[in-house]
Amino acid sequence: MKYLVMVQGTQADYEAMRGKASPGSPAWSEQEVQAMYAYMSAINDDLSETGEMIDGQGLAEPAHTRTVTLGDDGKAVITDGPYSETKELMAGYWLLECESLERVTEIADRITRCPQPEGAPNYPVVIRPVMEGAGDI
Incomplete structure (x- = not known):
């Protein structure tokens, strides 16, 4: 069975990894960032x-997010992020x-x-089975 395994983060977390602390996201040292990557x-x-890995990627920070929705007039509404009301977004994934x-x-x-540094937020790791056919619904 295929599964999508997702990790979450916020814009503040990406900034913390560059050494900029904020409430709830302490600054990471270079050694802490390297330990996480290792x-x-x-x-x-x-x-x-083990042959379980199909793909896995870290995603660019939310500041590089673009959202496209359908407006009431039927035209695309394009918005660049991040947004103050946005909570956690997917920061990376594995397809296994x-x-x-x-x-x-x-x-x-x-x-x-x-x-991770002491006091950094702990986000859940989300597992979602991948539907491989119409019978999987």
Whole structure:
């Protein structure tokens, strides 16, 4: 079964990783950022080795977000982000092929243990099965 595993973050979190603290997001040191990248790289390497990894990417910060909606007049309404009302957005993902929900849950548990500075927010890791056909609904 395929699963999308998502990690979340905010614009403040990306800024904290560049050393700019804000309420609820302490500044990260260069060593803390490198430790996080090394941890995530080790997960990626392990998942590639087991053949479970289909794809995985970190996403650009929310400041580079663009939202396209349909306006009342039928024309596209294009808005660039981030927005003060926006909560967490997807910060990265893995598309995995795993034997079971239990296995992908083990992987998500490992992801939650990624090193970060004391006081940094802890976001859930979200697992979503990927529908592969109309019968999956």
